[in-house]
Amino acid sequence: MNIVCIGGGPAGLYFALLMKKLGAHHDITVVERNKPYDTFGWGVVFSDQTLDNMRQWDPETAEEVQQAFNHWDDIELHFKGRMIRSGGHGFVGIGRKKLLNILQARCEQLGVKLVFEQDADDLDYPDADLIIASDGINSRIRNRTPEVFQPDIVTRPNRYIWLGTNRLYDAFTFLFEKTEHGWFQAHVYKFDEQTSTFIVECPEHVWLAHGLDKADQQASIEFCEKLFAKNLQGEKLMTNARHLRGSAWLNFQRVKCANWSHFNGHSHVVLMGDAVHTAHFAIGSGTKLALEDAIELVRQFKRLGDTADHIPEVLQQYQAVREIDVIRLQNAAWNAMEWFEVCGERYCDQLEPEQFMYSMLTRSQRISHENLRLRDKAWLEGYEAWFAARTAAPGTKPPMFTPYTLRSVTLKNRVVVSPMAQYSAVDGRVGDYHLVHLGARAMGGAGLVMVEMTAPSMDGRITHGCPGLWNDTQTADFKRITDWVHTQSDAKIGLQIGHAGPKGSTCRPWQGAGMDQPMAADDPEGNWPLLAASSQPYLPHGIVPQAMSRADMDRVTADFVTSTRRAAQAGFDWLELHCAHGYLLSSFISPLTNQRTDAYGGSLENRLRYPLEVFAAVRAAWPKDLPMSVRISAHDWVEGGITPADAVEIARAFKAAGVDMIDCSSGQVSAKQRPTYGRMYQTPFADRIRQEAHIPTIAVGAISEADHVNSILAAGRADLCAVARPHLANPAWTLTEAARIGFTDIAWPRAYGSGKPQLEAGFARERALQTATKGD
Numbered sequence: 061m062n063i064v065c066i067g068g069g070p071a072g073l074y075f076a077l078l079m080k081k082l083g084a085h086h087d088i089t090v091v092e093r094n095k096p097y098d099t100f101g102w103g104v105v106f107s108d109q110t111l112d113n114m115r116q117w118d119p120e121t122a123e124e125v126q127q128a129f130n131h132w133d134d135i136e137l138h139f140k141g142r143m144i145r146s147g148g149h150g151f152v153g154i155g156r157k158k159l160l161n162i163l164q165a166r167c168e169q170l171g172v173k174l175v176f177e178q179d180a181d182d183l184d185y186p187d188a189d190l191i192i193a194s195d196g197i198n199s200r201i202r203n204r205t206p207e208v209f210q211p212d213i214v215t216r217p218n219r220y221i222w223l224g225t226n227r228l229y230d231a232f233t234f235l236f237e238k239t240e241h242g243w244f245q246a247h248v249y250k251f252d253e254q255t256s257t258f259i260v261e262c263p264e265h266v267w268l269a270h271g272l273d274k275a276d277q278q279a280s281i282e283f284c285e286k287l288f289a290k291n292l293q294g295e296k297l298m299t300n301a302r303h304l305r306g307s308a309w310l311n312f313q314r315v316k317c318a319n320w321s322h323f324n325g326h327s328h329v330v331l332m333g334d335a336v337h338t339a340h341f342a343i344g345s346g347t348k349l350a351l352e353d354a355i356e357l358v359r360q361f362k363r364l365g366d367t368a369d370h371i372p373e374v375l376q377q378y379q380a381v382r383e384i385d386v387i388r389l390q391n392a393a394w395n396a397m398e399w400f401e402v403c404g405e406r407y408c409d410q411l412e413p414e415q416f417m418y419s420m421l422t423r424s425q426r427i428s429h430e431n432l433r434l435r436d437k438a439w440l441e442g443y444e445a446w447f448a449a450r451t452a453a454p455g456t457k458p459p460m461f462t463p464y465t466l467r468s469v470t471l472k473n474r475v476v477v478s479p480m481a482q483y484s485a486v487d488g489r490v491g492d493y494h495l496v497h498l499g500a501r502a503m504g505g506a507g508l509v510m511v512e513m514t515a516p517s518m519d520g521r522i523t524h525g526c527p528g529l530w531n532d533t534q535t536a537d538f539k540r541i542t543d544w545v546h547t548q549s550d551a552k553i554g555l556q557i558g559h560a561g562p563k564g565s566t567c568r569p570w571q572g573a574g575m576d577q578p579m580a581a582d583d584p585e586g587n588w589p590l591l592a593a594s595s596q597p598y599l600p601h602g603i604v605p606q607a608m609s610r611a612d613m614d615r616v617t618a619d620f621v622t623s624t625r626r627a628a629q630a631g632f633d634w635l636e637l638h639c640a641h642g643y644l645l646s647s648f649i650s651p652l653t654n655q656r657t658d659a660y661g662g663s664l665e666n667r668l669r670y671p672l673e674v675f676a677a678v679r680a681a682w683p684k685d686l687p688m689s690v691r692i693s694a695h696d697w698v699e700g701g702i703t704p705a706d707a708v709e710i711a712r713a714f715k716a717a718g719v720d721m722i723d724c725s726s727g728q729v730s731a732k733q734r735p736t737y738g739r740m741y742q743t744p745f746a747d748r749i750r751q752e753a754h755i756p757t758i759a760v761g762a763i764s765e766a767d768h769v770n771s772i773l774a775a776g777r778a779d780l781c782a783v784a785r786p787h788l789a790n791p792a793w794t795l796t797e798a799a800r801i802g803f804t805d806i807a808w809p810r811a812y813g814s815g816k817p818q819l820e821a822g823f824a825r826e827r828a829l830q831t832a833t834k835g836d
């Protein structure tokens with residue numbers, strides 16, 4: 061085959077040499093517009109794993125790269141006058157020039173033609189069977205036919221400049237400096253015996269405020285030298301991007317493409333490396349992706365046949381395989397990138413250096429608490445002790461098992477059994493079912509057990525099976541449960557009080573076609589009329605609710621207040637007001653469900669007015685020494701609905717009204733929602749609200765392991781973690797998870813004592829086996 065690689069970066073060169081190795085008869089040319097030793101940038105990092113992969117495909121290159129590598133293990137943070145260092149992170153760094161020179165030399169050795177100082181286009185090579193568009197992030201080949209490749213390019217808000225220095229750093233170093241306009245950070249690492257890469261980054265508004273948009277490269281360098289003078293210890297910063305005109309400060313662009321290849325009328329053209337996808341430098345994987353693209357394309361030629369007739373199938377397989385890896389990495393890179401974009405606003409001023417370090421290390425959400433323990437046990441245990449020292453129980457224990465105090469209530473640990481409707485009440489009364497259900501979970505180790513949404517009035521229920529608290533009998537029924545929990549366990553028990561509003565009068569989930577389905581008009585149990593902010597049904601075929609009048613509001617507020625008094629009489633320790641999931645109070649907050657034109661509709665301030673009125677009335681009726689949380693939907697997941705930024709405003713308003721804690725759920729406000737599910741997917745809302753509205757938060761949603769809980773709490777993303785579905789599978793979820801991670805300093809119910817050592821021994825064996833097999 062006749063193959064031309066346009067662009068002699070890592071992708072083009074590495075593909076060329078691997079392909080030539082696969083078949084020496086292939087005629088392969090790499091065309092590069094720069095001179096051989098003329099490249100931008102300084103060092104790049106990648107992991108040991110990438111090198112192992114390279115070793116399998118061309119041991120000669122891998123050996124040379126390995127010789128040139130600088131290996132280091134530690135990450136060091138310089139922040140607010142402190143230096144914190146943790147180990148076990150295993151990176152390798154190499155000069156970009158050095159890497160390219162190794163690849164160039166190997167290409168020449170194998171007989172690849174290298175053509176330098178030639179600006180090329182895919183149409184310049186009509187005889188080529190295959191053209192590799194390895195022409196980097198601004199790929200002209202990709203951009204010339206956007207309708208074919210369908211690039212999706214997002215320009216990110218931060219500015220960065222890629223510099224070098226002769227000051228040598230023996231760890232991957234992060235420097236943070238605050239100026240009168242905001243925070244700057246530097247990502248620094250040594251990549252050869254004389255030089256370190258020094259990337260400086262800041263938000264656009266900080267960059268503009270310092271006039272850096274008008275600064276030329278020299279002025280920018282002088283600015284950075286002054287800013288990081290203490291750390292640079294007299295060394296200079298240097299640029300090698302003289303080819304960039306004007307300011308050398310760039311915005312990162314995230315690139316992904318729907319199609320990676322096409323036929324241009326003469327040749328098959330395929331995108332590779334940065335031309336088809338980019339990964340932010342916060343995760344340092346751009347070069348790895350470029351090299352692995354090259355490997356995969358060659359692997360497909362090897363597998364399917366390296367003749368021109370196989371090209372279409374090879375290209376199709378190449379995209380199918382690589383796309384999955386790329387998306388995974390881009391997702392992790394996205395989290396890490398966002399962390400650096402918001403850290404100035406969200407973390408730098410809020411977190412103490414120890415917690416800031418933890419938050420930074422776990423920024424991609426791929427490194428968890430237990431993973432940090434494997435990397436550097438001593439550092440993690442030191443951090444656990446730091447965290448615990450800020451609670452009523454100093455010592456070394458995982459954050460999940462530290463106590464938490466709000467008003468007069470101390471929870472023994474940070475796990476909450478999230479409220480979960482059971483649809484098993486009769487006439488709004490809880491019975492033996494609830495005693496067993498809630499009692500079992502109270503014995504299961506969680507610090508706080510929340511009762512499902514309980515209605516302040518008969519018409520506030522979701523279904524005929526939902527509980528209520530509007531009469532003496534119901535109060536006594538609940539008292540039986542709270543008494544049992546208080547005498548038989550050391551868990552606290554809370555009530556979630558809420559009015560179903562437009563989502564009321566529905567079937568139990570197992571009766572209809574799933575959740576939220578309206579009852580048939582002639583259902584023998586009987587429907588009831590609904591109230592909402594506006595007369596808009598939740599589902600198109602649902603009962604149309606009546607928009608609340610002032611009198612309706614007064615009645616419902618009064619019901620909430622009476623219910624609250626009853627909750628106090630019933631002995632609850634904690635009260636949560638349900639303002640989420642499209643129910644009555646939520647229907648006021650979201651612009652999707654509130655179309656009112658009076659003082660309760662329109663602006664967010666107006667939409668919050670009624671929920672805040674209810675909260676104020678309820679708070680006044682609830683004992684002063686007991687805590688109150690509010691559950692909100694922090695994201696409607698619908699265009700035009702509540703966004704996480706709105707959620708910060710909502711939290712601020714509730715905080716000002718006296719709410720102790722925000723329980724950060726999302727969605728279920730509109731049937732049109734398109735949530736992005738995933739591990740801990742709602743935790744970013746809890747994090748943002750906690751740091752920006754300065755109020756404690758509960759994280760909830762797909763938190764299913766102790767490792768998740770510890771990572772969330774340790775990074776300061778939330779104060780408590782609510783766990784719902786895992787508690788349906790296992791009432792003793794907390795006790796089980798403690799045993800799983802080897803934390804044994806936890807009390808079990810007296811009568812269950814003999815189960816504890818057995819469970820712990822079983823998990824200990826499992827961990828030992830895992831460690832042993834990892835060593836094989």
Ligand SMILES: Cc1cc2nc3c(=O)[nH]c(=O)nc-3n(C[C@H](O)[C@H](O)[C@H](O)COP(=O)(O)OP(=O)(O)OC[C@H]3O[C@@H](n4cnc5c(N)ncnc54)[C@H](O)[C@@H]3O)c2cc1C
Nearest residue numbers: 067069070071093104105180195196333334341344346347
């Ligand atoms: C600040 C910063 C820090 C980074 N840090 C890291 C890191 O630590 N680790 C990591 O793995 N990655 C890092 N990267 C990313 C990494 O540099 C790229 O992902 C990687 O170089 C991609 O390789 P590539 O071959 O696809 O493209 P490139 O390396 O960009 O190569 C493309 C080549 O094509 C040439 N070219 C373009 N157009 C033409 C044309 N028309 N004709 C001829 N030649 C052309 C260019 O001159 C260039 O040499 C970083 C990037 C930046 C910006």
Ligand SMILES: Cc1cc2nc3c(=O)[nH]c(=O)nc-3n(C[C@H](O)[C@H](O)[C@H](O)COP(=O)(O)O)c2cc1C
Nearest residue numbers: 478479480481512513725760761762763783784785
């Ligand atoms: C069966 C069931 C019933 C639920 N009922 C309620 C409820 O009454 N009130 C509420 O705020 N959330 C309710 N939820 C939502 C959960 O509290 C929780 O927010 C959600 O399930 C995500 O957590 P998970 O991933 O740990 O399950 C319910 C969830 C389930 C699975």
